[in-house]
Amino acid sequence: MVNDTSFAPWDDPQERPLIRFQNVTKRFGDFVAIDDLTLDIYQREFFALLGPSGCGKTTMMRMLAGFEEPTDGMIELAGEDIAHVPPNKRAVNMMFQSYALFPHLSVWDNVAFGLRRESRDKDAIAERVEQMLKLTRLEKFAGRKPHQISGGQRQRVALARSLAKAPKLLLLDEPLGALDAKLRQATQFELMDIQEKTGTTFVIVTHDQEEAMTVASRVAVMDEGRVMQVATPEQIYEAPNSTYVADFIGDVNLIEGRAKPNGGGAYHINWAEGQAPFEAKSDMVLSEGQRCHLALRPEKVGIQPNKPEEVNAVQGKVLDIAYLGNLSTYHVELSTGQVIKAQTANTNRLSRRDFMWDDPVWVSWSASAGVLLSQ
Amino acid sequence: MGQLERKRGGAPVAMRRLTLITVPYLWLLALFLIPFAIVFKISLSDIALAIPPYTPTMEDGLWALLSQLDFENFVFLTEDDLYWKAYLSSLQIALISTVLTLLVGYPMAYAMARAPEEWRPTLMMLVILPFWTSFLIRVYAWVGILSSEGFLNQFLLWLGIVDTPLKILNTNTAVYVGIVYTYLPFMILPIYAALDRLDGSLIEAAEDLGCSRLEAFWLVTIPLSKNGIIAGCFLVFIPALGEFVIPSLLGGSGTLMIGKVLFEEFFANRDWPVASAVAVILLLILIVPIVLFQRNEQRQAKAEK
Numbered sequence: 001m002v003n004d005t006s007f008a009p010w011d012d013p014q015e016r017p018l019i020r021f022q023n024v025t026k027r028f029g030d031f032v033a034i035d036d037l038t039l040d041i042y043q044r045e046f047f048a049l050l051g052p053s054g055c056g057k058t059t060m061m062r063m064l065a066g067f068e069e070p071t072d073g074m075i076e077l078a079g080e081d082i083a084h085v086p087p088n089k090r091a092v093n094m095m096f097q098s099y100a101l102f103p104h105l106s107v108w109d110n111v112a113f114g115l116r117r118e119s120r121d122k123d124a125i126a127e128r129v130e131q132m133l134k135l136t137r138l139e140k141f142a143g144r145k146p147h148q149i150s151g152g153q154r155q156r157v158a159l160a161r162s163l164a165k166a167p168k169l170l171l172l173d174e175p176l177g178a179l180d181a182k183l184r185q186a187t188q189f190e191l192m193d194i195q196e197k198t199g200t201t202f203v204i205v206t207h208d209q210e211e212a213m214t215v216a217s218r219v220a221v222m223d224e225g226r227v228m229q230v231a232t233p234e235q236i237y238e239a240p241n242s243t244y245v246a247d248f249i250g251d252v253n254l255i256e257g258r259a260k261p262n263g264g265g266a267y268h269i270n271w272a273e274g275q276a277p278f279e280a281k282s283d284m285v286l287s288e289g290q291r292c293h294l295a296l297r298p299e300k301v302g303i304q305p306n307k308p309e310e311v312n313a314v315q316g317k318v319l320d321i322a323y324l325g326n327l328s329t330y331h332v333e334l335s336t337g338q339v340i341k342a343q344t345a346n347t348n349r350l351s352r353r354d355f356m357w358d359d360p361v362w363v364s365w366s367a368s369a370g371v372l373l374s375q
Numbered sequence: 376m377g378q379l380e381r382k383r384g385g386a387p388v389a390m391r392r393l394t395l396i397t398v399p400y401l402w403l404l405a406l407f408l409i410p411f412a413i414v415f416k417i418s419l420s421d422i423a424l425a426i427p428p429y430t431p432t433m434e435d436g437l438w439a440l441l442s443q444l445d446f447e448n449f450v451f452l453t454e455d456d457l458y459w460k461a462y463l464s465s466l467q468i469a470l471i472s473t474v475l476t477l478l479v480g481y482p483m484a485y486a487m488a489r490a491p492e493e494w495r496p497t498l499m500m501l502v503i504l505p506f507w508t509s510f511l512i513r514v515y516a517w518v519g520i521l522s523s524e525g526f527l528n529q530f531l532l533w534l535g536i537v538d539t540p541l542k543i544l545n546t547n548t549a550v551y552v553g554i555v556y557t558y559l560p561f562m563i564l565p566i567y568a569a570l571d572r573l574d575g576s577l578i579e580a581a582e583d584l585g586c587s588r589l590e591a592f593w594l595v596t597i598p599l600s601k602n603g604i605i606a607g608c609f610l611v612f613i614p615a616l617g618e619f620v621i622p623s624l625l626g627g628s629g630t631l632m633i634g635k636v637l638f639e640e641f642f643a644n645r646d647w648p649v650a651s652a653v654a655v656i657l658l659l660i661l662i663v664p665i666v667l668f669q670r671n672e673q674r675q676a677k678a679e680k
Contacts, residue, residue: 067579087582100580104598113594114584147678165584 007217008232009042016079018043018201019064019169024073024083026059026225033059034070035225046195046202048212051222052248057205060222061171064203065094078168088117093167097174099158101146107157108133108142114165132160135194152183159191163198172204176211188214209249213237221245237297242375246295251329253296253340259286259372267372269294272336279311282372293373298343300369303330303361305354310364316340318359330355332363411658418651419444429647448652457636458653462660464631468547468622469615472554476611477604479555480562484603485596487563488570499567502560514553514624521549521625545627553621558614562607569603570596602675609668617657633657 009015017040026034034056041047049057062068063075066087075083082090093114101110111132115125133139136156141149146157155175162170175191176184192215195202206212212219213233220230221244229236229245240246243254255278257271267286268277271294280294307313319339320331329343342363348354355361420429421443431443452458487498505513520526521544528540543549573596581591597604619634626632633653640650 065579065583067582087579088585088587092583094580094583096576096580098574098576100574100576102577102580102595102599104601113581117585117590161584 007044009045010040010218015042017041017076018045018078019203020074020076021060022074022076024063024070024075026056026063026068027071033225034063036073037225037227039220039227039230041201041203043201044199046192046204046215046217048216048219049203049205049222050209050212050219050248051207053207054224055222056225057207057222058173059225061094061173061203061205064169065092065171066090091165091168092171093162093165093169094171094173095158095162095175097177099146099154099178101154101157101161103146106143106145107138107149110146110157111160111164113161118165128164132164135163135197136160151178152187155179155187159194163194163200166198167200169201169203172202174206175204176206176208184211191215213249221248223248239371240295240373243293243295243373246293246371246373251298251341251343253294253298253301255294255296255338255340255370257292257294259290259292260288261286266367269372272338275314275336278370279367280370280372281368284372284374286372286374290374294370295373296340296365296370298329298341299327300365301340301342302364303332303342303344303355304364305359305361307362308364311367312369313362313364314340315360315362318355318357318361321355321357328353330361332361414651414654416444417647418448418649418655419446420648421447422646422648427647428645448648449656451649452652452656457631458633458656461631461633461636462656465616465618465633466660468550468554468630468632469612469618472551472558472615473608473612475551476555476558476562477608480559480607481566481604483559484563484566484570487567488573495571502563506560510557511620514557514620517549517553517556517625518544521552544625545630547626547630549625549627550622550630550632553625554611554615554618557621558611561610561614565606565610566600566603569600573599602671605671606668609664609671613661613664613668616661 009017019039019041021037021039024034024037025032037056037060049060051057059068063070063083066082066085066089070083073083074081077090077092082092102113105113108129111129112125115128119125130139133142136159138153138156138160141153141157146154149157155178159175172191176187179187188211191202195215204212204215213236216233218230218232219236221228221236223244229241231239236245236249240249246252247254255269255271257269257278260268260270260277262268265281265283267280267282269280269292270277278294286292302308302310307315314334316332316334318330319333322329322331323346326346327343328346329341332340332342334340340363417429420431422428423430431440433440435443483502487495487502490498518525522528523540523542523544525544527543528537531537532540543552577595577599578591581595582588586594617634617637618632619638622630622632622635623638626635637650637653637657640646640653644650
């Protein structure tokens, strides 16, 4: 879905969203968990709600599932207001963080549980269960109890169970949280694969930005009950709309300064007294002297022993080196005391590293490498 | 792990283990098996006007003692229909009161498990609190409540619901009330333990998959508290079967329970051999539910592993 460049229903004004949050507010006593939130999610989307714990993402998911009712506002599913419909009466299923598999039932019976509630046709149920077990490659474990299978298999049982009723919307609450790193990655691709095969709309809640970026067609970054930005992973990463989003997604250098328009979307950023201003390009209109941040991804910052030919270049010395195996991040301290992170791929063996601690170096980047942020 | 230890530690570890296991077995031997052997021996003896009130005794010498033992008393139990009627009636009363205790105890345990976290220790305390007063006094208190002039009847008369006092005391109803009241904590605690462990997201998952609240309760909560229910039922049924104090204080002349029969054989008739035979049979009857209970506990322990 992510690779499919033509899939962008959110850009199509004709398209009707599957889910519509309209001015939804949720209060628990005095605490405002969701603050006047409006959001559209389209059919066949793999939508990620991303944010730190306590940002309201879980509350949003629980409102979609029907476990919480909004204090104010409307939640529409396929044009119907479902804000006050109980969980057992809506075409939404949820995959729980703890998986919530019924320990007294076999894998087969767990998957069949939802089907049995709506149909008495044994053959149809059996057929659907077999289909789900095949989709999640669990045929061999059908007769086992949840405590007799591994964590990864339990995760797949939970997925099969929540997909069995062919919901219009599947909610996934931190679905991969309990898996180790290797299995997580494999499972992320499996999830995307299954989402594509079934064509179900997925809404995933996660605090892991890498996971959100990998699986989602669009990501909503949340903070304190508000959506900060909704966009594709590429846009969120390359064009964050605020320092919060830029800082939350990936690693970033934030340089504060004052803008000086140069015409044609070019700006000079005065970032420190007595230092040459940085050059930056932006579609945003900033006034003379307006406070702003230049957000620079470390991998877009070069590091050289000699002064390069780039428009933005500053000298400093290597303060720290974070070796990540495939990459190294250099923390370079400038003469102003600011630290800029520059990342390079480790194409050479470690013994032939170019820079060591305290080496004098130049960091540089192009005028279009950074993003100007006014908030 | 165990094998490694044995290799490294050799004999001392095995010795220590043996000692550790021996202690509870010695306990059982001294406090259960030996008394049982004595009771069993008396049940095979004959009644005598002597102290102790049976023959033969050890004074007759071992060989004479063994040769005089017979199953006469057990045969006697089958001849007089008082005994098997008392056993049956005890079974019936124990069964009915177990079911009643479950019906009263389950909702209480459920409410406790659902109560806010900070309330639970207090509620638990309230369940256990009655144990702080003597059991006998608490049962006597029920005489004061249930008698014709008791609080309950006075209250009902005052409300105008009845115009003549209800006869509750000295009937089987009073026995049921007494047993349910006395054994309620034994029912509540294991069920509460099971419900407390129950993951709330399982109920949400059931609702999410299309269950109403009631269906979720029936399909998830009940099966997952099954072990607590079974444990609670046995903990009530086993002592209720041989109960003596409650039927003799609250029950009437029509209340036939084996505990009462046992008491009368021992202290009214002073027929120790027959009383012992009654006790041995009661024990044999109880072994069945006790073994079942043990198996349930073991299965649960295995499932939790």
